[in-house]
Amino acid sequence: MRAAVIGLGWWGKQIITYLHPSNKIQVTHGVDVQVEHLADFAKDHALILETDLNAVLNNPDIDAVILATPHSMHEEQALQIIAAGKQLFCEKPLALTSQGAKRILDAVQKQNFVLGIGHERRFEPALEEVLRAVKAGELGQILHVEANVSHNLFAKMSASNWRVQDQDAPAGALTALGVHLTDFFISLVGCPTHVRAKTGRVLKDAVGKDQVMVQLDFKEGITGSVTCLSTTPFHGRITVFGSLGWIEVKENGNVDWGLPSEMTITNSEAKRSFKSLPASNVVLKNFESWADAVAGKSVYRYTPEQIYNNIQVLEAIVYSSNHSSEIVAIH
Ligand SMILES: NC(=O)c1ccc[n+]([C@@H]2O[C@H](COP(=O)([O-])OP(=O)(O)OC[C@H]3O[C@@H](n4cnc5c(N)ncnc54)[C@H](O)[C@@H]3O)[C@@H](O)[C@H]2O)c1
Structure with missing residues (x-):
């Protein structure tokens, strides 16, 4: 599975590092609103950097998107990702309201996807x-x-x-x-x-x-x-x-x-x-x-x-x- 991580702050970078040994998920792209300070990290992890989520949503080589942005953005970005036909792994909390969570889960079900969730504990x-x-x-x-x-x-x-x-x-x-x-x-x-x-x-x-x-x-x-x-x-x-x-x-x-x-x-x-x-x-x-x-x-x-x-x-x-x-x- 080829994936992009959205949000390259503390946890987005941790996820990429933790996934390094994986032969099931390859993180190829990273998206953040600010990428200037990420050049060394991107080089170390062979990551293509983007500043716009749409760049990875329109990329047919990307199968899945991992969302690690601030909480209040999850719902809207999750819905965008699923609508673009990409599998979604969302960091917790999935959404801040039960209605928001339902909208995401309904969209996932409609596509027959599996929602990944960051409750690794x-x-x-x-x-x-x-x-x-x-x-x-x-x-x-x-x-x-x-x-x-x-x-x-x-x-x-x-x-x-x-x-x-x-x-x-x-x-x-x-x-x-x-x-x-x-x-x-x-x-x-x-x-x-x-x-x-x-x-x-x-x-x-x-x-x-x-x-x-x-x-x-x-x-x-x-x-x-x-x-x-x-x-x-x-x-x-x-x-x-x-x-x-x-x-x-x-x-x-x-x-x-x-x-x-x-x-x-x-x-x-x-x-x-x-x-x-x-x-x-x-x-x-x-x-x-x-x-x-x-x-x-x-x-x-x-x-x-x-x-x-x-x-x-x-x-x-x-x-x-x-x-x-x-x-x-x-x-
Ligand atoms: N599973 C875990 O154990 C665990 C641990 C820590 C954090 N998290 C979760 O990870 C998520 C991010 O937390 P964090 O600590 O990394 O926050 P952070 O502030 O360090 O990183 C968030 C990043 O998102 C970027 N961002 C903001 N708006 C964006 C947009 N529109 N598009 C792309 N990028 C954007 C910011 O520039 C920043 O780099 C949260 O949901 C948090 O709860 C999970």
Whole structure:
């Protein structure tokens, strides 16, 4: 599959680097509104640079487009890409409203395409093990899921950066970061039925909303929570509690730091065992599994319904936090 990456900022460049060993996806083109500073990167990766998305949409040699632009651009650009007959891999969040997500998913379905989505965390060995244990019933009946993913990597950025604008980050850091966790919880225990959220600016000099707290209700009485803080050093923890045991996964650093995850597994006698799982190229795994699904060789693990549900959850979080933490039902 010959692909173009749109948006050559932090993550667009990371994607190209992660895809380097792939013999399934070859990134031949890169598009950004500013390309002057990208000459060395383009040379290192044998990349043709363009400044206009249409240049790659009109190029018959390009099969697929990978979208890594600011969040508020995703919907319009995704629809353009699909209308041009190119397979789409979209970075998260797919869209900022459930209607937007539906428009994209409908367009994908009409073309009989497979939508790729940048929730590579589901490929982390530790999270694959959590999913396996839950589905195998090893934790008994699931009671509660909780996660805290926080970092201060953007704490000192300019207040004008898109990442902290309401237009692109209406749910603060959850819009970019916490959506991986809501996606993982959806894969684990299904779509939440109700959401209650609070976002705030706690530190006076914070560049945007620096605290997000979400409470979730799932079917069968399962409860959950997700917290994202934007001014504390890196913390990443996911815990799943069941009637027969619990599992906790702690990450030692951001996805691109290449550090192992630590896992604690506790049985019904409260006996603990520990595992350290090395980091792996989960971005490559996600992209290659999508390429296999596009080629009809396998089924992609993110169903359109799950992708849609995650944007419903994001939309409900935004609504709740803008309406005094009102409880929002998800239909
Ligand atoms: N999957 C992950 O783990 C992960 C990690 C980080 C970021 N992301 C996602 O990647 C996306 C980009 O984030 P980032 O951190 O790279 O942001 P960034 O600001 O570093 O990069 C965005 C790039 O898009 C370019 N751009 C803006 N408008 C454009 C247009 N009309 N056409 C082409 N390019 C345009 C900008 O010039 C910039 O270079 C976001 O959706 C973000 O959530 C995903």
